[in-house]
Amino acid sequence: MTPPPPRVPGLPLLGNALPMMGDVQRFFVDTYHRLGPVYRVKALNQAFVIMAGQRANRFLLEHGEDVFSSEVSFGGLNREFGMRVHVLRGRPHRHLRKVLATGLSRDLLAARWDDVVRETEQTFDGWRGRRALPVVDACQRLAAAQLSVAFTGASSAARFATLRSAFELVLDVTIAGKWPAAALRLPTYRRARAEILAFARDALADRAAHPTGGPRDLLDQALDAVDENGVEYPLDVRAGMALQGYFAGVNTVAYLYSFMLRALLDNPAVLERVTNEVGAEPITWERLRELPALRGLVLETLRVYPPAPGSARTVTRAFDFEGRHIAEGRRVLVATCVPHHLEEFFPEPDRFDIDRDFTAGRRASVYAPFSVGGHTCLGAGMTEVLAVATAALLVRHLTVTPTHPGRPLRITATPGPNPGRRFLVDLA
CATH class of the missing domain: 3.30.43.20 (Uridine Diphospho-n-acetylenolpyruvylglucosamine Reductase; domain 2)
Structure with missing residues (x-):
């Protein structure tokens, strides 16, 4: 045997x-x-x-x-x-992935490019002059703002803390096993969960009542979504679709940003090279294809510090x-x-x-x-493009130095590999 x-x-x-x-x-x-x-x-x-x-x-x-x-x-x-897509198999899984992919595409990011850049630059303006900025937290907030603008046309910043705490607790309980299942019965979590689901349903109802007439995004896809047999998905599944991009993307994108920043600080020659590549030209959607050093930075960061x-x-x-x-x-x-x-x-x-x-x-x-x-991240392409742009805007707008030079990198594994709370930077 x-x-x-x-x-x-x-x-x-x-x-x-x-x-x-x-x-x-x-x-x-x-x-x-x-x-x-x-x-x-x-x-x-x-x-x-x-x-x-x-x-x-x-x-x-x-x-x-x-x-x-x-x-x-x-x-x-x-x-x-x-969020049914995570548990389906076979034809139902392939169908729902296809529906979601349209709302998480690079084309949607391209259509809302100016809005995403504006949100990013405003965030970086708010970082300027900060001392001991906690990088992971700041990057999570940045990623949440960027992704919600790209996927839905509006920022979810006001609900960031609620969304983050509830999603991370579910991951810690169900995947990492960090906490017992009883943690999902705590009143604080149940209130946060109810608020998140109400937020998603309200967003769908508002979009149904007030179509934007712009590019079809995640909310539009969720409103019209039918399953592989042409039957409308239940409301809870459509609400899960509306939340999908936020949930799947925020930590993945934020941890990538955090490790990219760490890599730039640890490799001054790379920082100099990407800064020179960015130059003074505007960071347009079309120009992203012309930034090989920045793309190399993103891909190598994903190799050394994979988010999943x-x-x-x-x-x-x-x-x-x-x-x-x-x-x-x-x-x-x-x-x-x-x-x-x-x-x-x-x-x-x-x-x-x-x-x-x-x-x-x-x-x-x-x-x-x-x-x-079949379960490859649906937002992988968008994540890579968005990371190139964010790194370009970062080196153009800010000068970053470590708050504690020489402090070794200490990675923590949950809810996903990240540089942890001890990674702090000063910005000018």
């Missing part, structure tokens, strides 16, 4: 929780080198099989629909906020992988970004190099900052 994957040694009760609460990407890579492409981990009350390496990515891409489900990992998002280093699934049908048996019911995390740090795919992987060519890596499924297969 094929043996199960080896277990990673850990502490009593805690298991592997401590290293996984920090730089989880480094933990996955180091353990891959020690134990190979499949192994078991335990973190408090959570147990996972980790699959890593190029063959793991190919397995997810080619067999994920047959042997995996996302229900256990992401079902909470559907139950709490009607793994894809969580549950096994629906037992299978063997790399000589190990993975049983039905097991929770699996495909560590899709481990190849980012393997010498055979990215020479000198610990060197930050904005001149790398990622084309072959994408084709080979070894460059996968937004996962691979």
Whole structure:
């Protein structure tokens, strides 16, 4: 009989929780080198099989629909906020992704480009002169403003704190296992959830009563959406669609911005190069294609500091992988970004190099900052473009210095890998 994957040694009760609460990407890579492409981990009350390496990515891409489900990992998002796309499979999943993709597209960002740039510049004007600015928090607020303007035509800044706290708690309970399920019954959370759902329904009702006549955005798509059989989605699912871009994007985009800023501070030559590339010309939509150094900055940041280093699934049908048996019911995390740090795919992987060519890596499924297969992030394209523009506007408008020069980077893993609260900057 094929043996199960080896277990990673850990502490009593805690298991592997401590290293996984920090730089989880480094933990996955180091353990891959020690134990190979499949192994078991335990973190408090959570147990996972980790699959890593190029063959793991190919397995997810080619067999994920047959042997995996996302229900256990992401079902909470559907139950709490009607975000059905995370738990569907097959034809219903492909159909809903197609509907959502139209409202999360680069074309929509292009249509609202001037508004997004204006929102970004106003935010940066508010940062100027700040001392000890908490980067992650500031970037979350910036990303929320940008994405809500792009996806709905209006800023959600007034509800930022409520949206962030509720979404992050759901992730910490249902995916990270950081808190017990009882946390979702707390009165403070239930009030926040009710406010968020009312906000989404009110936004849909207002758009139905007052069409903008502009580009069709996420609200328009949600209003008219029907399922794969032509039946109108229930109101809770359409409300979840209206929230989807905000939920899926804010932390991903914010953490990318935070790590980009850290990379610029750690690599003065890169900062000088991208600053020179930006120059004095306006940052128009058309000009984004003419900024190779900035695009390299974004792509290399995604390689070194991936916002989603793994894809969580549950096994629906037992299978063997790399000589190990993975049983039905097991929770699996495909560590899709481990190849980012393997010498055979990215020479000198610990060197930050904005001149790398990622084309072959994408084709080979070894460059996968937004996962691979049917659950790849719908907003990946928009995120990359928006990050190029934001970095360009940042280096043009602000001079950034670390509040605590020499303080080492300390990554925290939840609700997604980010530089943590200790990353502070001064701005002029």
